[in-house]
Amino acid sequence: MTIALAALIGYFLGSIPFGLVLTRLTGGPDIRNIGSGNIGATNVLRTGNKGIAALTLLLDAGKAAGAGYLALHLFGAPMQFIAAAAALFGHCYPVWLRFKGGKGVATFFGALLGLVWPVGLVAATTWLLVAYTTKYSSAAALCAAAFSTAVSVMFFPWPVTTMIGFMTVLIVWRHRENIARLKAGTESKIGQEG
Numbered sequence: 358m359t360i361a362l363a364a365l366i367g368y369f370l371g372s373i374p375f376g377l378v379l380t381r382l383t384g385g386p387d388i389r390n391i392g393s394g395n396i397g398a399t400n401v402l403r404t405g406n407k408g409i410a411a412l413t414l415l416l417d418a419g420k421a422a423g424a425g426y427l428a429l430h431l432f433g434a435p436m437q438f439i440a441a442a443a444a445l446f447g448h449c450y451p452v453w454l455r456f457k458g459g460k461g462v463a464t465f466f467g468a469l470l471g472l473v474w475p476v477g478l479v480a481a482t483t484w485l486l487v488a489y490t491t492k493y494s495s496a497a498a499l500c501a502a503a504f505s506t507a508v509s510v511m512f513f514p515w516p517v518t519t520m521i522g523f524m525t526v527l528i529v530w531r532h533r534e535n536i537a538r539l540k541a542g543t544e545s546k547i548g549q550e551g
Contacts, residue, residue: 367440371447397459417463422471435516441468495535
């Protein structure tokens with residue numbers, strides 16, 4: 358019962374489509390109809406509103422960390438990891454948007470930095486290095502997720518590894534079209550429209 362409640366809290370917090378809500382509240386377009394069609398900060402940035410994009414990034418990251426801390430307060434450890442993983446799932450498949458959400462990168466980083474900050478720093482460093490050298494945000498996200506899983510397996514207990522492993526599988530799945538474009542050499546680079 359406790360696991361189910363932690364997962365529900367995480368899922369419903371994660372399902373809040375901050376990018377869509379904020380762009381609508383500020384008179385912007387429906388971000389599902391522009392760029393990639395995703396609800397995350399990268400697509401919000403395509404509206405030209407950097408402030409709203411930055412706020413979306415922070416709120417999307419905060420969903421997983423907030424869900425984790427709420428579950429920890431209500432139910433104790435290790436329920437924070439279940440709630441954070443469920444928040445990522447909620448972001449990717451929000452009930453409010455017919456289960457069509459974002460790719461979850463900001464929410465993934467929020468979970469790591471909020472709940473397991475050493476792994477979060479490793480993931481962030483990996484993202485920055487790969488993004489700088491390849492100019493592909495998707496490749497950076499995939500490498501960061503994979504490397505954070507490897508680090509968690511080597512140095513952290515099973516609840517952390519289970520959360521990060523689940524999130525990594527979800528990140529890879531949500532990026533399957535990006536992976537195909539990377540293989541084909543047609544993936545958009547950072548700063549390009551796509």
